[in-house]
Amino acid sequence: MRKSIKTQVLVVGGGPVGSVAAAYLAQHGIDVVLAEGGDQAAIDLRASTFHPPTLEMLDELGITGHLMDNGLKAPVYHWRDRKSGDVLPFDLTEIADMTKYPYRLQCEQYYLAHGLAKKLESEARAEVLFNHRLVHFMQDANGVTAELEGPNEIIEVKADYIIGADGASSTVRKWLGVDFEGFTYPERFLCLSTAQEVREEIPDLSLVNYISDPDEWLVLLRVPKFWRVLVPAQEESEEELLSDKKKNRVFGGFLKDGETVETVHRTIYRVHQRVAGRFRVGRAMLVGDAAHMNNPLGGFGMNSGIHDAMNLCKKLVKVIDGADEKLLDLYDRQRRTVTHQFTQQQTIENMELMRGGQSEAHRKRRARMNALLEDDMARRAFLMKQAMYTSLADAAAIS
Numbered sequence: 001m002r003k004s005i006k007t008q009v010l011v012v013g014g015g016p017v018g019s020v021a022a023a024y025l026a027q028h029g030i031d032v033v034l035a036e037g038g039d040q041a042a043i044d045l046r047a048s049t050f051h052p053p054t055l056e057m058l059d060e061l062g063i064t065g066h067l068m069d070n071g072l073k074a075p076v077y078h079w080r081d082r083k084s085g086d087v088l089p090f091d092l093t094e095i096a097d098m099t100k101y102p103y104r105l106q107c108e109q110y111y112l113a114h115g116l117a118k119k120l121e122s123e124a125r126a127e128v129l130f131n132h133r134l135v136h137f138m139q140d141a142n143g144v145t146a147e148l149e150g151p152n153e154i155i156e157v158k159a160d161y162i163i164g165a166d167g168a169s170s171t172v173r174k175w176l177g178v179d180f181e182g183f184t185y186p187e188r189f190l191c192l193s194t195a196q197e198v199r200e201e202i203p204d205l206s207l208v209n210y211i212s213d214p215d216e217w218l219v220l221l222r223v224p225k226f227w228r229v230l231v232p233a234q235e236e237s238e239e240e241l242l243s244d245k246k247k248n249r250v251f252g253g254f255l256k257d258g259e260t261v262e263t264v265h266r267t268i269y270r271v272h273q274r275v276a277g278r279f280r281v282g283r284a285m286l287v288g289d290a291a292h293m294n295n296p297l298g299g300f301g302m303n304s305g306i307h308d309a310m311n312l313c314k315k316l317v318k319v320i321d322g323a324d325e326k327l328l329d330l331y332d333r334q335r336r337t338v339t340h341q342f343t344q345q346q347t348i349e350n351m352e353l354m355r356g357g358q359s360e361a362h363r364k365r366r367a368r369m370n371a372l373l374e375d376d377m378a379r380r381a382f383l384m385k386q387a388m389y390t391s392l393a394d395a396a397a398i399s
Contacts, residue, residue, distance in 0.1 A: 002154045007033045007127070008320060010146055010159040012134045012172055014038070016047070016109045017288030017305035018165030019116035023061045024313040026126035030320060033157060034120065035148050037133035037166075047109040048223045049208070049299030051388045052092065055101040057310045058112070064101075066115045071107025072224055074207035079369060082213040082254070087204070088369050095383050106207055106223050109302050129155070134171045137162060139283045161283045161316065165309070168272065170290035176281045182274030185295065187232035190241050192250060193265040198227050201255055210297065212366075216253065219297065226264060230296065233268070242266050271295040275339050280332040285312055292339045303388055308335050311395065334395040341394065 011022045014036025022034040050058075050067060058064045079088040096102040120126040129148065132155065137146035144162045148155040164172025173180065198220070199205050207222040219230040231250055233241050240246055244259075247266070252258030272293040279286050288305030311334060315327040372379045384390050 002156065004156040004158065005033065005127075006158045007031045008160045009033075009163060009316065010035065010144065010157050010161070011163045011165055012146075013165035013167060013170075013288075013290070014040075014113060014117060014128070014130065015165065015167065015288070016112045016116075016302055017309050018163070019113045019120070020058070020061065020306050021163050021165060021287060021309040021313050022120060022126060022128075023063075023116045023123075024310065025317065026120060026123040027061065028313075028317045029125065030317060031125045033127045033129060033159070034117075035129045035132045035134060035157075037131070039131050040114070040117070047296070047299070047302035048106055048221070048228070049303070050105040050107060050112075051299065051303045052095075052099040052101040052103070053388055053392055054303045054306050055105060056099060057306060060310075061116065061119075063112065063115050063119065067105060067107050067111055070111045070224060071105045072207055072222060073103045074106050074222075075103035076206050077104065077208035078206040078210070080209055080211045081366060082211050086366070086370075088366075088373060089206070090379075090383060090386070092383060092387060094380060095387060095389075098384070098389060099387075104208060104299065106221065108223055134166065137172070137175055137284075144283050160320065161285070163309075163312070164284065164286045164290040165288050165305075167289045168274075168293050170286065172284060173276060173286055173290050176278075176284055176286075178281065178286070179277040180274050181277065182272060182293070185232075185271045185273075187234050188241070188268055188270055189296075190231050190233050190246070190250075191265065191267045191269070192229045192231075192247060192263050193223075193226040194229075194251070194261050194263050195226055196261050198255060211254075213253075216250075218250070218253075220254070238268060241268055275336065278332060279308075279336050280328050285316075285328065285331065287312060291335070300388065304339065304391075307388070307392065307395075311335055330399070334398045337398055338391045338395045341391075 008031040009025055011018045011032060011034045014034055018034060022032045025032045055064050075093050076089050076091045092102045117128055120128050132148040132150045135147045135149045137144055144159045146157045146162060148157060164170050166172055209220040211218050211220060216231055221228055229250060247263055248258040251261040274293045276286050276291045279291050287308040291308060294301055312331045315331050319325055319327055372382050
């Protein structure tokens, strides 16, 4: 069966970034169709940190309360050196004068995507199409024509604009022919989750911990129901990485007995540092992972995608209401520039800090971080940068 529908904006991808874009547009009087290839918003375990300005943005959509009900507040996070035992605490309550959310909220991203999908059901101007994947689209001066493949039908969507929020393998980006330059880290990453309360053995743990080690760095953080561990892997086979032997060694590296730890998830994935050559081509825009990918150290990926969506959609509402389409070029300049200057740079630096082990370079970086704790002004600037206020201010300054 084949049918045709019309809308003002087609958003492709029903994850957190696409859901934010669709919700903002619908709440501001724009007809929107949100198309998602899966049967629901994807349950992705990687993104779980919401930074303060992101929570403020989500307030505009009426969804922050839902996240607060399901998440954990982490005002303090730690950079730790496992060999020396040094703990460097950074406390976001120091920037409480900037925000009513002076903490990182630990909450899996699917709470956001699922919550917004539910809210969109009650929006008269929104239609959510699960189990519908984008097959093809084309554009001209008058609009966009896209084809969505569903279980029993092909839907032709005629829209004024299309937003690609369809992830790293974005079909929208591929049809646009936009380059996705960068690199992939040689390491694969292993994520292990356990319901065991590790603070029974390490009571001074923060909810978010970046632990450097000359042999194997790791990230240890708490989400509402689990402790999650992220470690790098290079030569090991997939079977070895997912084995009990590997699990025992990882948890045994910071607990007395890794063998007794039971895991609820074991996932392997690769990490990329890539940026699309353009975030806007005519009537098509890219946001989130479709526009840029980076490693997870610092929790910038999902947050920067949400910042993309809010920046773009505020401009798109004005353009649909009659403003000059050059506003959409400004979106491209602001978000692509900030992606290069902040998100990519900072996540690469974080990776090098974790990899550094006990090398001289690592000792120098650790000394600089210790110096931050002694310098009130420098520490505040660091917290503002890590909380992503600096990148937002930098974007706003671009004209």
